[in-house]
Amino acid sequence: xxxRILLFLLLALPAFADDAPWSTxxxxxxxxxxxxxxxxxxKPEVLWFSKSTEHYVASPVPSGTEILFPALGAFNSGVVNAxxxxxxxxxxxxxxxxxxxxxxxxxxxxxxxxxxxKIIFGDGMHQTDGAVLYCLPADGGYLLWALSVxxxxxxxxxxxxxxxxxxxxxxxxxxxxxxxxxxxxLDGKELNVKEVPALQVAHWKKLQAKYEEEKKKDPDFAVPPxxxxxxxxxxxxxxxxxxxxxxxxxxxxxxxxxxxxxxAFLDKEKEGDRAVFxxxxxxxxxxxxxxxxxxxxxxxxxxxxxxxxxxxxxxxDPKEIEGAKGEIIALDLATGKEKWKKAMPGxxxxxxxxxxxxAVFTCTDGKLRSFDLKDGSRxxxxxxxxxxxxxxxxVGDIAYVADLKGIVHAVDLKTGAAKWTLxxxxxxxKMPGMNYGGITVHGGKLYLATCNLEGPFARQPTAVICIxxx
Numbered sequence: 001x002x003x004r005i006l007l008f009l010l011l012a013l014p015a016f017a018d019d020a021p022w023s024t025x026x027x028x029x030x031x032x033x034x035x036x037x038x039x040x041x042x043k044p045e046v047l048w049f050s051k052s053t054e055h056y057v058a059s060p061v062p063s064g065t066e067i068l069f070p071a072l073g074a075f076n077s078g079v080v081n082a083x084x085x086x087x088x089x090x091x092x093x094x095x096x097x098x099x100x101x102x103x104x105x106x107x108x109x110x111x112x113x114x115x116x117x118k119i120i121f122g123d124g125m126h127q128t129d130g131a132v133l134y135c136l137p138a139d140g141g142y143l144l145w146a147l148s149v150x151x152x153x154x155x156x157x158x159x160x161x162x163x164x165x166x167x168x169x170x171x172x173x174x175x176x177x178x179x180x181x182x183x184x185x186l187d188g189k190e191l192n193v194k195e196v197p198a199l200q201v202a203h204w205k206k207l208q209a210k211y212e213e214e215k216k217k218d219p220d221f222a223v224p225p226x227x228x229x230x231x232x233x234x235x236x237x238x239x240x241x242x243x244x245x246x247x248x249x250x251x252x253x254x255x256x257x258x259x260x261x262x263x264a265f266l267d268k269e270k271e272g273d274r275a276v277f278x279x280x281x282x283x284x285x286x287x288x289x290x291x292x293x294x295x296x297x298x299x300x301x302x303x304x305x306x307x308x309x310x311x312x313x314x315x316x317d318p319k320e321i322e323g324a325k326g327e328i329i330a331l332d333l334a335t336g337k338e339k340w341k342k343a344m345p346g347x348x349x350x351x352x353x354x355x356x357x358x359a360v361f362t363c364t365d366g367k368l369r370s371f372d373l374k375d376g377s378r379x380x381x382x383x384x385x386x387x388x389x390x391x392x393x394x395v396g397d398i399a400y401v402a403d404l405k406g407i408v409h410a411v412d413l414k415t416g417a418a419k420w421t422l423x424x425x426x427x428x429x430k431m432p433g434m435n436y437g438g439i440t441v442h443g444g445k446l447y448l449a450t451c452n453l454e455g456p457f458a459r460q461p462t463a464v465i466c467i468x469x470x
Contacts, residue, residue, distance in 0.1 A: 022061050023115035025159035025251035026391070026438070029302040030354040033059070033393030033400075034441040040400055040410065041469040044422045047445065048090040049429050049465045054079055056449030056462060057109040057316075059159070059390075059437040063119060064138055066096055067440070067447050069464055070108040070121060078104035078123045080112070082140055083464060085443065093464070097140030102228040106131060111159040111251070111437065113167070116181065118144065118193075120167055122156020126249075126315075131156040133169060135181075135193075135235070142200035144193055145184045145233040149174050153271065158299060159251040163281070166238060168252045168259055173271060175242025176252060176261045178284060184233035196233055203231050239284035247272030250299030251351070255333065257281050260307060262296035276300060276309050278336055288336035293327050294347075298391060303354030303373055306339060307331040310361055312347030316436060318404065318455040321347070321364045321387050328352060328361060330376060340376035344369075350391025350438060353399070360399055360413065362388035368401060370413055380416030384409055390438035393446075400439045402448055404455060406432030408439070408467065422467065424450070431463040432456075444468060 021027055021035035028035060054071035061068045066082040073079040081095040106123035113120045117138045124131030131154055133147040149156065153173035160169035162181060170176050182193045207225035214222035242248065246263035253260040259281050265274035274295060278287045294311035301308040311327045314320040324347035330339040346365030353360040358370045358379055364387045370379040386403040392411075393400045398419060399411045406424040411417070425432030433450025434457065440447045445468040452460050 020115045020162070022063070023113050023162040024253065025111055025113075025161070025299065026059060026351065026393075029253055029255060031301045031351045031391065032353055032395070033391070033438055034395045036442060037395060038441070038444040039395040039398055040441050040444060040446050041467065042419070043469065044408070044410070044420055044446075044467050045470045046422075046428050047466045047468045047470065048087060048093050049431075049463050050083070050093040051431065052449075052462045052464060054462060055451045055453050056464070057436045057451055059111040060440040060447045060449065061112045061114055062440065062442045063112070063114045067442065068112050068114075068119065069449055070110060070112065071449075072107045072109070072453070073100060076107045077101045078106050078108035080104070080108055080121065099136065099140065099227075102226050103143070104134070106155075109157050113160045113162045114138070115162040118162075118181065120160050120162060122160065122169060122171075124155030124172075125157055126155060128155055130154050131171065133160065133167070133179075137197070142197060142204070143227065143230050143232065144196050145235050147179060147234050149177070153247065153266070153269065155249070157249040161252045161254045163254040166281075167235065168254055168281075170248030170250065170252055170261065172247055172249055173244055175240060175244075175246045176248050176259070176279070176284070177240045178238040178281075179235035180238060181235070183236040185236055186231060186233040190236065191233065196231075200230055241279060241284040241286070242277070245273060246277070250296055253300045253302060254281060255302050258287065258333070259284075260300040260302070262299045262309060264295035264297070276307065276331065276336070278333075290329075290331050290336040290338070292329065294325065297349050298351035301352045301354050301359075302333065303359070305333045306354075306373060307333050308352040308354060308359050310348035310350065310352050312349050312364070314347045314364070316349060316389055318387075318434070324364045326363055328359065328371070330359070330373070342371065342376050346387070349389045353392055353394045355394060355413070358413070360392055360394055362390065362392060362401055364388060366403065368392060368399060368409070368411055370416075380413060382409070382411045382416050382418065390435045393439045393441045395441050400441060400446055402435035402439055404434045406434070406450065406457070408446070408448070424463065424465065429463055429465060431461050433460070433462050
């Protein structure tokens with residue numbers, strides 16, 4: 001079997017067969033940002049773009065005929081836009097559906113997990129306390145369930161993972177939790193989630209009828225119902241671990257009967273535990289713990305029996321890039337023992353991507369690197385000459401990544417040379433912006449969005465972009 005065929009087979013399947021594509025962060029446990037193995041364009045062309053005032057931190061996620069873009073709206077409100085993968089009007093691309101306030105009250109920086117016709121995502125970020133995990137139908141219909149997680153320094157920033165009918169997610173100071181995807185509790189009674197849509201339709205009709213009555217009595221004070229007035233079933237809780245002891249902002253990874261959790265230590269608040277934990281998926285019992293030097297914001301990646309964890313001295317703050325340091329460590333999945341570890345002259349904020357034989361990752365020093373999975377020896381290095389926050393997407397021998405100056409790079413992982421670059425500040429987009437969430441490659445096209453909360457393009461418009469071949 002040739003190495004090319006082996007690579008195809010490794011990337012074509014999720015790490016465990018019971019996990020659907022995009023049911024976990026970046027599409028699979030190797031965090032490739034691609035699940036169909038269709039490479040991006042040999043010559044990049046902007047197929048469409050949409051100007052925005054929202055800021056995009058999370059990674060885009062394909063869902064049926066749409067791609068999901070969580071965003072920070074006005075006053076850091078939460079927004080989730082579902083944009084057609086193939087819009088009819090390329091000059092005026094509009095979401096198929098949008099969820100926002102008053103249903104979503106807090107910022108949305110959580111990349112959704114998609115499986116079984118459901119979309120799961122959380123809200124909240126570091127400056128907020130308390131958060132909600134939402135479950136929506138794939139068509140953007142009425143809420144299926146919501147779980148409120150109260151508490152100081154509680155926020156659902158990392159992507160959840162759906163596996164074997166369960167949802168695993170981190171909650172900042174709430175640690176990590178596991179709930180049943182398909183069993184909900186409403187008014188103290190357990191129901192199958194399939195019963196919820198009919199209940200929501202009936203409840204909405206009652207709300208509308210009440211509103212019509214109020215309009216007849218006093219039209220000036222009648223208030224129409226919103227999605228926030230819908231029933232709010234909660235998912236059945238299975239277990240929770242690490243509350244007030246860990247700080248879990250990174251995506252969760254589920255590998256069969258194991259759950260990998262990356263926890264940070266907050267220097268200012270003096271809370272958390274800087275380590276990787278391996279838990280039993282059935283009951284949350286701790287199996288092993290591996291201490292880390294720096295905070296693991298990008299979360300774990302799995303390559304066979306090797307767990308890759310990236311870390312950084314800084315979080316997503318452009319003002320702190322100078323002097324940042326990072327580290328990548330390879331651990332044994334069964335025991336948590338170190339296989340190899342490498343220090344980096346820059347923070348590694350995104351997760352690593354695992355190919356058949358390499359760990360591919362970016363640093364705030366502007367370099368994309370590829371290290372051998374077995375011993376950590378360097379295979380290639382590419383200098384983008386601008387810092388990175390996001391992790392690459394990898395299809396075959398090509399890594400696709402966007403930097404903090406609004407340049408998109410396609411890098412040959414065999415030679416370390418650029419196949420092409422595309423400047424979002426030039427025609428036709430003319431809207432430079434920093435990339436936080438990474439590129440998603442789907443159907444041979446690259447999907448990405450920008451964030452201009454801070455940095456050189458602060459307060460300038462952002463954009464959602466699709467790159468392909470015309």
